[in-house]
Amino acid sequence: xxxxxxxxxxxxxxxxxxxxxxxxxxxxxxxxxxxxxxxxxxxxxxxxxxxxxxxxxxxxxxxxxxxxxxxxxxxxxxxxxxxxxxxxxxxxxxxxxxxxxxxxxxxxxxxxxxxxxxxxxxxxxxxxxxxxxxxxxxxxxxxxxxxxxxxxxxxxxxxxxxxxxxxxxxxxxxxxxxxxxxxxxxxxxxxxxxxxxxxxxxxxxxxxxxxxxxxxxxxxxxxxxxxxxxxxxxxxxxxxxxxxxxxxxxxxxxxxxxxxxxxxxxxxxxxxxxxxxxxxxxxxxxxxxxxxxxxxxxxxxxxxxxxxxxxxxxxxxxxxxxxxx
Amino acid sequence: xxxxxxxxxxxxxxxxxxxxxxxxxxxxxxxxxxxxxxxxxxxxxxxxxxxxxxxxxxxxxxxxxxxxxxxxxxxxxxxxxxxxxxxxxxxxxxxxxxxxxxxxxxxxxxxxxxxxxxxxxxxxxxxxxxxxxxxxxxxxxxxxxxxxxxxxxxxxxxxxxxxxxxxxxxxxxxxxxxxxxxxxxxxxxxxxxxxxxxxxxxxxxxxxxxxxxxxxxxxxxxxxxxxxxxxxxxxxxxxxxxxxxxxxxxxxxxxxxxxxxxxxxxxxxxxxxxxxxxxxxxxxxxxxxxxxxxxxxxxxxxxxxxxxxxxxxxxxxxxxxxxxx
Numbered sequence: 001x002x003x004x005x006x007x008x009x010x011x012x013x014x015x016x017x018x019x020x021x022x023x024x025x026x027x028x029x030x031x032x033x034x035x036x037x038x039x040x041x042x043x044x045x046x047x048x049x050x051x052x053x054x055x056x057x058x059x060x061x062x063x064x065x066x067x068x069x070x071x072x073x074x075x076x077x078x079x080x081x082x083x084x085x086x087x088x089x090x091x092x093x094x095x096x097x098x099x100x101x102x103x104x105x106x107x108x109x110x111x112x113x114x115x116x117x118x119x120x121x122x123x124x125x126x127x128x129x130x131x132x133x134x135x136x137x138x139x140x141x142x143x144x145x146x147x148x149x150x151x152x153x154x155x156x157x158x159x160x161x162x163x164x165x166x167x168x169x170x171x172x173x174x175x176x177x178x179x180x181x182x183x184x185x186x187x188x189x190x191x192x193x194x195x196x197x198x199x200x201x202x203x204x205x206x207x208x209x210x211x212x213x214x215x216x217x218x219x220x221x222x223x224x225x226x227x228x229x230x231x232x233x234x235x236x237x238x239x240x241x242x243x244x245x246x247x248x249x250x251x252x253x254x255x256x257x258x259x260x261x262x263x264x265x266x267x268x269x270x271x272x273x274x275x276x277x278x279x280x281x282x283x284x285x286x287x288x289x290x291x292x293x294x295x296x297x298x299x300x301x302x303x304x305x306x307x308x309x310x311x312x313x314x315x316x317x318x319x320x321x322x323x324x325x
Numbered sequence: 326x327x328x329x330x331x332x333x334x335x336x337x338x339x340x341x342x343x344x345x346x347x348x349x350x351x352x353x354x355x356x357x358x359x360x361x362x363x364x365x366x367x368x369x370x371x372x373x374x375x376x377x378x379x380x381x382x383x384x385x386x387x388x389x390x391x392x393x394x395x396x397x398x399x400x401x402x403x404x405x406x407x408x409x410x411x412x413x414x415x416x417x418x419x420x421x422x423x424x425x426x427x428x429x430x431x432x433x434x435x436x437x438x439x440x441x442x443x444x445x446x447x448x449x450x451x452x453x454x455x456x457x458x459x460x461x462x463x464x465x466x467x468x469x470x471x472x473x474x475x476x477x478x479x480x481x482x483x484x485x486x487x488x489x490x491x492x493x494x495x496x497x498x499x500x501x502x503x504x505x506x507x508x509x510x511x512x513x514x515x516x517x518x519x520x521x522x523x524x525x526x527x528x529x530x531x532x533x534x535x536x537x538x539x540x541x542x543x544x545x546x547x548x549x550x551x552x553x554x555x556x557x558x559x560x561x562x563x564x565x566x567x568x569x570x571x572x573x574x575x576x577x578x579x580x581x582x583x584x585x586x587x588x589x590x591x592x593x594x595x596x597x598x599x600x601x602x603x604x605x606x607x608x609x610x611x612x613x614x615x616x617x618x619x620x621x622x623x624x625x626x627x628x629x630x631x632x633x634x635x636x637x638x639x640x641x642x643x644x645x646x647x648x649x650x
Contacts (some may be wrong), residue, residue: 191517262598273587305635312459
């Protein structure tokens with residue numbers, strides 16, 4: 001399959017690396033809104049101007065759109081789905097139905113297929129929620145995130161006066177995880193599920209007590225959590241917090257039997273050294289499925305819930321049945 | 326959807342209980358090869374003779390076949406797939422391609438759909454192996470089973486002279502699990518991955534040392550494992566080992582990045598109080614998918630790798646996108 005990348009940030013770079021690991025995938029190029037000559041790719045793949053993308057219509061089987069969910073993807077994906085089979089990682093849960101409707105209408109205009117929200121949450125975590133809740137009909141779902149860097153929360157801290165740099169980690173509370181695993185179906189508040197850790201480089205002479213207070217009381221972002229603030233040096237930030245790890249847990253506990261006498265725990269865990277590279281790896285696998293479904297004549301917008309697992313694998317159905325089932 | 330159960334052992338009883346938890350499912354009846362009047366169901370659902378099943382052809386949307394994999398299912402599923410949409414939990418991994426071919430040909434004769442091997446391994450574990458290996462292309466897969474009762478191994482111990490009753494637990498080795506999770510891609514021998522625990526009720530006057538030795542040296546079943554044998558009383562067996570718990574882990578670790586510099590761990594865990602009831606719950610969810618696919622005109626044999634996750638859920642695609650994605 002011939003893939004192309006639209007947007008070349010951390011996620012686009014991750015897709016570039018992931019394609020190298022998949023012998024059935026080939027990278028046509030990177031499309032950027034910046035001046036192409038200013039962009040240097042990791043593997044030397046060619047860079048084109050986003051404006052010229054229609055010229056490459058016939059050369060691309062699936063276009064992987066690597067933009068942000070706040071403003072990029074809601075605009076980009078519907079436009080590009082008119083002329084390409086596309087995959088994105090749109091992750092604003094509340095706006096998925098709206099994004100789906102826009103992309104579905106656009107993709108159907110010229111018989112294309114699109115897959116939205118194909119990262120890990122939404123994405124792989126979503127499918128685990130659906131599998132688990134479909135099997136254990138009488139039960140409760142829990143999703144925990146972390147330990148990992150939240151870019152949105154890091155950005156929020158950086159906007160505080162006197163903050164030079166910041167990194168925010170979301171941390172699941174081990175005690176809450178244990179309660180959930182026990183099958184006791186606990187009702188957990190936001191504060192009980194996750195804590196937040198902020199590593200902050202303050203500007204010289206800045207009032208650290210004020211910064212700490214502003215962080216801890218910030219509405220929506222921190223006020224409902226127990227937050228710990230650590231002031232560190234620029235060197236420490238560079239040395240210890242340059243990576244973007246993440247992960248989390250999807251757990252469902254449920255009961256079966258004539259009177260619910262048996263308990264079951266389904267637990268799915270991700271532990272990721274690099275959030276963007278893992279997301280990118282998922283996008284490439286789902287691009288494979290989208291390409292196959294397009295060849296079978298499927299059109300319109302899909303989500304990971306519409307994709308049969310076998311379509312993600314480079315192995316044939318016969319190989320999968322013989323070796324993976 | 327109107328379901329029926331073919332075969333009424335532990336698994337069939339589990340399906341009966343699972344149907345109660347799914348308001349969109351209705352149980353037409355239980356079909357048995359025994360004399361129907363000798364079979365009493367848990368919930369009072371009607372019992373019919375297996376010989377009469379063709380009379381109920383139009384009343385059943387999906388027939389869930391609850392037989393053993395050694396001799397029952399290879400014979401039953403192809404025959405029944407000619408006249409019914411069927412689901413089974415065939416679990417002899419090595420014979421899946423052959424079973425698939427037989428069931429596929431039979432199902433296509435009259436436009437039916439069949440799903441084979443829809444338990445947890447093969448089944449849910451299989452899909453996790455496929456998802457994880459498709460996403461992390463450069464990595465290694467590990468499956469661990471337990472702690473749980475292996476019926477096959479329990480039966481093998483029961484066949485030893487002087488053994489009145491026995492229960493065998495397969496136990497994953499915690500150290501091996503930790504090595505795998507560390508991402509070090511260890512090569513593990515059979516002995517390093519699992520231990521075996523046998524609880525044995527010996528007949529009065531039986532030579533316990535001989536029994537223990539016969540267990541530990543039994544080819545294929547025990548000789549490649551570290552096995553511990555505990556002799557217990559009949560009362561202890563009844564009190565402490567009446568249940569059929571099971572579970573296990575599917576773990577894939579892999580690398581991403583330009584030079585494989587980032588490591589990732591995907592871990593899926595099941596912890597089940599009742600192996601047959603959990604398997605039964607999976608069968609009912611997959612029966613829902615099969616019923617929907619039949620309504621869309623899909624025919625032939627499928628495995629869990631061919632089923633889109635959304636088809637398993639009682640929720641509509643719109644509800645899933647709004648609430649579960």
